[in-house]
Amino acid sequence: MANVIVIGAQWGDEGKGKITDLLSRSADVVVRYQGGVNAGHTIVVKGQTFKLHLIPSGILYPNTDCIIGCGTVIDPQILIAELDQLKELNISTDHLLISETAHVTMPYHRLIDQASEERRGSYKIGTTGRGIGPTYADKSERTGIRVLDLMNPDGLREQLEWTINYKNVILEKLYNLPPLDPQEVIEQYLGYAERLRPHVVDTSLKISDAIQRRRNILFEGAQGTLLDLDHGTYPYVTSSNPVAGGACVGTGVGPTMIDRVIGVSKAYTTRVGEGPFPTELDGELGELLCDRGAEFGTTTGRKRRCGWFDAVIGRYAVRINGMDCMALTKLDVLDELEEIKVCVAYDIDGDRSEHFPTSSRQFARCRPIYKTLPGWKVSTTNCRTLEDLPQAALDYLKFLAELMEVPIAIVSLGASRDQTIIVEDPIHGPKRALLHPDGTPATLLSA
Ligand code: IMP
Numbered sequence: 128m129a130n131v132i133v134i135g136a137q138w139g140d141e142g143k144g145k146i147t148d149l150l151s152r153s154a155d156v157v158v159r160y161q162g163g164v165n166a167g168h169t170i171v172v173k174g175q176t177f178k179l180h181l182i183p184s185g186i187l188y189p190n191t192d193c194i195i196g197c198g199t200v201i202d203p204q205i206l207i208a209e210l211d212q213l214k215e216l217n218i219s220t221d222h223l224l225i226s227e228t229a230h231v232t233m234p235y236h237r238l239i240d241q242a243s244e245e246r247r248g249s250y251k252i253g254t255t256g257r258g259i260g261p262t263y264a265d266k267s268e269r270t271g272i273r274v275l276d277l278m279n280p281d282g283l284r285e286q287l288e289w290t291i292n293y294k295n296v297i298l299e300k301l302y303n304l305p306p307l308d309p310q311e312v313i314e315q316y317l318g319y320a321e322r323l324r325p326h327v328v329d330t331s332l333k334i335s336d337a338i339q340r341r342r343n344i345l346f347e348g349a350q351g352t353l354l355d356l357d358h359g360t361y362p363y364v365t366s367s368n369p370v371a372g373g374a375c376v377g378t379g380v381g382p383t384m385i386d387r388v389i390g391v392s393k394a395y396t397t398r399v400g401e402g403p404f405p406t407e408l409d410g411e412l413g414e415l416l417c418d419r420g421a422e423f424g425t426t427t428g429r430k431r432r433c434g435w436f437d438a439v440i441g442r443y444a445v446r447i448n449g450m451d452c453m454a455l456t457k458l459d460v461l462d463e464l465e466e467i468k469v470c471v472a473y474d475i476d477g478d479r480s481e482h483f484p485t486s487s488r489q490f491a492r493c494r495p496i497y498k499t500l501p502g503w504k505v506s507t508t509n510c511r512t513l514e515d516l517p518q519a520a521l522d523y524l525k526f527l528a529e530l531m532e533v534p535i536a537i538v539s540l541g542a543s544r545d546q547t548i549i550v551e552d553p554i555h556g557p558k559r560a561l562l563h564p565d566g567t568p569a570t571l572l573s574a
Contacts, residue, residue, distance in 0.1 A: 130344045130385050131150065131343075131385075134391070135350060135352060135390075139354055141391040144169070145539060145544075146391050148170075148187075158374075159349065160198045160374045162365065192222050192224060193224070197377060197378065198229070201232065203277070206323070227329055230262055238302075242301075243260075244256065252363055252402075272286065277319065277323070283316065287316070288313070295307060352443070353398075356368055387452075394461055395435055395461065403487060403491040415464075420460040439472060443482070443483035457540075458520065462505065465502050469530070473496065474496055498526075503518075510540055511547075
């Protein structure tokens with residue numbers, strides 16, 4: 128029995144979908160704990176490709192309960208479209224449960240998100256425009272609409288009339304946008320409520336019950352560590368807590384119930400949206416990584432910025448999440464390269480630092496200090512064990528594991544499930560290697 132959190136160790140898009148899909152096979156319950164329809168993963172079912180933004184991919188396993196936890200923000204229109212897509216493919220969604228206390232994204236959230244980005248000009252964040260920030264802002268301001276409010280038609284009418292009139296002042300006066308018609312929005316959301324009602328429960332109670340019955344629970348984070356509102360590259364972050372700590376708050380589970388934290392990282396780095404990115408590659412090499420890695424966003428289709436692996440970020444993610452082991456994805460994207468660079472430390476105004484800076488201004492001044500390793504220049508996509516890998520690829524993995532002081536338990540070499548090397552069982556195998564009292568590191572990658 129194990130309760131496991133899977134988090135992104137970079138700026139999101141690390142390939143968590145594939146890793147959670149792999150781990151979902153042995154999970155009884157999969158819980159999404161933060162974010163909203165800004166996230167996205169592509170899944171292929173019966174030869175058809177489609178995109179899920181809110182529903183965990185565990186929905187494909189009929190015996191796995193899928194939960195959208197209280198720390199998420201729910202856009203009912205998009206959630207219902209996802210339910211419809213699954214229904215068309217005859218995939219049951221009866222085992223999807225939605226938290227009563229999750230907050231709801233409303234039309235004014237989307238409008239304000241897009242309008243405020245435009246108003247920010249060169250200070251824009253590069254959001255997905257899905258209303259995520261304004262939904263969480265209302266949650267903090269205590270003017271939010273929760274799923275349980277949707278379930279109460281009379282209360283909802285009253286609450287929305289007041290809120291929409293209040294938001295209309297902002298839309299009209301601040302952003303010169305036409306006001307929303309409160310009655311139209313109320314009717315639309317009452318319709319959504321009826322559609323979602325069968326799925327709505329006290330999910331914290333369900334999870335607690337599952338824990339007591341010793342079922343395996345997988346807590347699935349969206350986005351990544353550096354997009355965390357508190358621990359990421361603020362202000363260029365999302366408005367929730369993708370870090371492992373967010374899993375407890377975002378589901379109503381105590382920290383003592385968590386057995387393990389698995390981080391997911393690409394073998395290089397990508398970022399969407401604005402903000403500093405020390406190892407970014409602008410030229411031909413960046414294009415090559417983008418092409419080979421098909422680096423385009425699932426939600427917005429935006430081209431992702433690409434760069435070398437940054438072990439300072441890796442070490443930071445290990446620390447902030449209390450990561451036990453790591454899954455390294457897309458190693459095959461590096462297959463053609465003559466040589467590969469890894470950022471081992473930063474140069475900040477002439478001083479060397481191995482620590483991730485807390486200030487974004489300081490982060491913008493960080494220059495990467497690289498170690499260059501030889502490439503392997505052969506395809507790794509058919510490798511299934513560490514022994515199948517070329518020596519240079521194995522050396523690359525060992526180097527990363529040692530730099531980050533975390534065991535690499537899974538290596539992914541392509542999109543399909545079988546293009547994976549399970550180095551060690553990520554759930555029952557390695558824990559984070561602690562230094563021996565004399566300072567020597569434990570073995571980090573068993574070869
Ligand atoms: P928001 O979450 O839409 O408010 O966007 C805030 C920042 O997070 C922007 O830089 C987005 O590009 C980024 N972001 C949000 N969701 C994702 C994701 O799933 N993958 C990668 N970046 C994301």
